[in-house]
Amino acid sequence: MKAVKELDYSPNIMARGLITKTSNTIGVFFGDQKNAGFEHPFLSQLITSIKDTIGVVGYDLLIFSNQKRDTSSFKSICYERGVDGVILILTGQRRNDEKIFNLHNSLPVVYIDSVPNSNYKKVNFVESDNEQAAFDATEHLIRLGNRKILKLAGDRIAKASFDRIAGYKRALLKNNMPIDEKLIQYGEFSKEKSYEIVQSCIRNNLDIDAIFTSSDMMAFGAIEALKDLHLRVPDDIAVVGFDDIEQAKLYKPALTTVHQQSYKMGELASKIVRPSAM
Amino acid sequence: MKAVKELDYSPNIMARGLITKTSNTIGVFFGDQKNAGFEHPFLSQLITSIKDTIGVVGYDLLIFSNQKRDTSSFKSICYERGVDGVILILTGQRRNDEKIFNLHNSLPVVYIDSVPNSNYKKVNFVESDNEQAAFDATEHLIRLGNRKILKLAGDRIAKASFDRIAGYKRALLKNNMPIDEKLIQYGEFSKEKSYEIVQSCIRNNLDIDAIFTSSDMMAFGAIEALKDLHLRVPDDIAVVGFDDIEQAKLYKPALTTVHQQSYKMGELASKIVRPSAM
DNA sequence: CTGAAAGCGCTTACAG
């Protein structure tokens, strides 16, 4: 131990990993689209929480960023880097079933808020109760007297997207309101895309009195579009977001939104991926 | 190659690394204090940009999160994980010279916005021209007629902190204004700490007409404190921030602030740490 | 050009 100190020695984890088949590393796959980078506050909070939670029990965090191997399956990428578990946060990203194939039976896997709809019965995942949350948010808008609520949904892939639409529909049905498919648009969780959709809806005289978006960033895009068209929020058109990111509080007037416990979600995912250690 | 496809084979990077002494991995040390996590938009943009830049040339990103080895030196941590280069983003964090000792001559190292003041002549670092930026911002406040400008500085360690104070001082001197050390306070880049400082300054009747903070988050803390004391911004007290994070734009009225090109900084740091590959 | 051997720095049985 004296020599260890003197030489500032520490064991080479690669050599150790060759034997023990462990690396004390948790891998994370992160959306690679613009709207799904760390800049998104909800996602960066997830990462912070994962980093902290696994750090306490001795793990480092590997972010898969290498774009030169985009044809490999997630399974082989995980094997290649020898991670002990993997967390998938693929919000807003095209999911390729081929890439995910076989991943689940080779190491601990958990999705956060982005389990593919076709797959969610077979895998671990952490998410908010999106259906109920969307139901509550929509009812809130209805109680305020709104009747023509535009649902600015996420993508057509993730369970979270579908569930938020389902909650919206359930609230309409419960209040004996018709479901108009033209009032359901897909903003891909993108502020810019949402801006465009709202601009085009208003310009095409779509009759709406409120907008319920599937993320706060989408809500900001929607509000910007409304303002640019000289519509007042919420007087002319009410807007409700989803996520409750920091900006929602700072925004004046503060954005009405659905809170997601991002820190807790990251923590829980970390514990699922390393059940023994935590 | 047919077998490779069929078996979904990919080489074990640990075994390969044992021979080649490379891992196609860039390590990142990140501040571990509350105010320096990914939740800080400036920092999460840096990480996004590093992730993207190194990803294009085939690298993954290792975030050192393991808290169980906090006594090791950075050098031994890097050796242990076999990273090919390391980026240090230690804003707002106590820097321990012992930990950094010897790191610089064992692998490519670059600091972002956080080089220890005692060390900055010997190492690579990427930063804004903080002195000039602080000078410009302070002059802006002076031109608006402000005479008693509180400098809400960062910490007492980082070069960026000192440089922003230096720029502030130079602007005062150039305009024949006295430098009052009581008007320089350290907010540790923290919103909460800044809130407290401003509260206590005002309660103690410190005579100020403007505040120049060293980060936007600190500016938000300052503004919150002023509002809670029923002071108007900017009518009673003007506030200028630093960073130009997304929130600064969304805030109403928009926060006056100094722009930092965070994406470019991350990109540049990535290129320095892997000069051959980019 | 092909194929077997040596060796990277560890851990884990195993022999002494």
Add this chain to the structure above:
DNA sequence: CTGAAAGCGCTTACAG
């Protein structure tokens, strides 16, 4: 209990 050997999955010289 101590110490040498085998082996993890690769790469790189080297022999054939």
